[in-house]
Amino acid sequence: MPPPLEKARKPAAADAPQNPARQQILNRLKRAEGQLRGLQRMVEEGADCLAIVTQLAAVRRALESTQLRMTRCHLHERMRDDSMAAPPEAIDRILDEMETLLGRVR
Template identity: 40%
Template sequence: MIDDQDGIAVVLNRLRRAHGQLAGVIAMIEAGRDCKDVVTQLAAVSRALDRAGFKIVATGMRQCMTGEHRDGKPPLSETELERLFLALA
C-alpha cells in the first residue's frame, strides 16, 4: 500500500470526491434526472476511482523497484503489479 503521507492524502481525496459524486448520481436517479446528466456524472465517478487505483498501483511499482518493504512483506512481483494494473484498465 502507500507508505508516504502525501500519497495517502491524494488517494483519500480522490476516493472522497468519488464518494460525493456517487451520492450525486444516486440523488440524480432518484430525482428522475436526464440520462445524459446521470451518465456524465457516473463517468466522473469512474475517473476518480481509476485515478485513485492508478496512484496505488504506481506507488506499489515504485516500492517494488526500490525494494522498499512494508511490515516485512516482500514487494509485489512484476506479475502481481501487471494484474493490478490491468484490473484498472
C-alpha cells in the first residue's frame, strides 16, 4: 500500500496567476461551474430529462478531464522538486501518488 499523500503545499498567491497550467485548470473549473448553473436552471424550468442527463454527462467528463490535468500538474511539480538526483524511493513515492490520484478518477 502506498504511503499517504503529503499535504499539498499551497503556492504563494503571487505564483498562482503566473502558472499557465493552474490558470487553465481554473478556467476549466469556471466553465464547469457555469454548466452546473445551467443544469440547475434546466431542472427548475422542467427541461426534458434526457437533455439534463446529456448535460450531466458533459459536466462529468469536463470535471474528469480537469482532474487528470490537475494530477499532471501535481506530478510535474513533484518531479521538478524531487527528481533531480532523487533516490529511487523518492521516485517510487511519486509514482505511488500518481497511481492513487489516477485511481480516484473513476
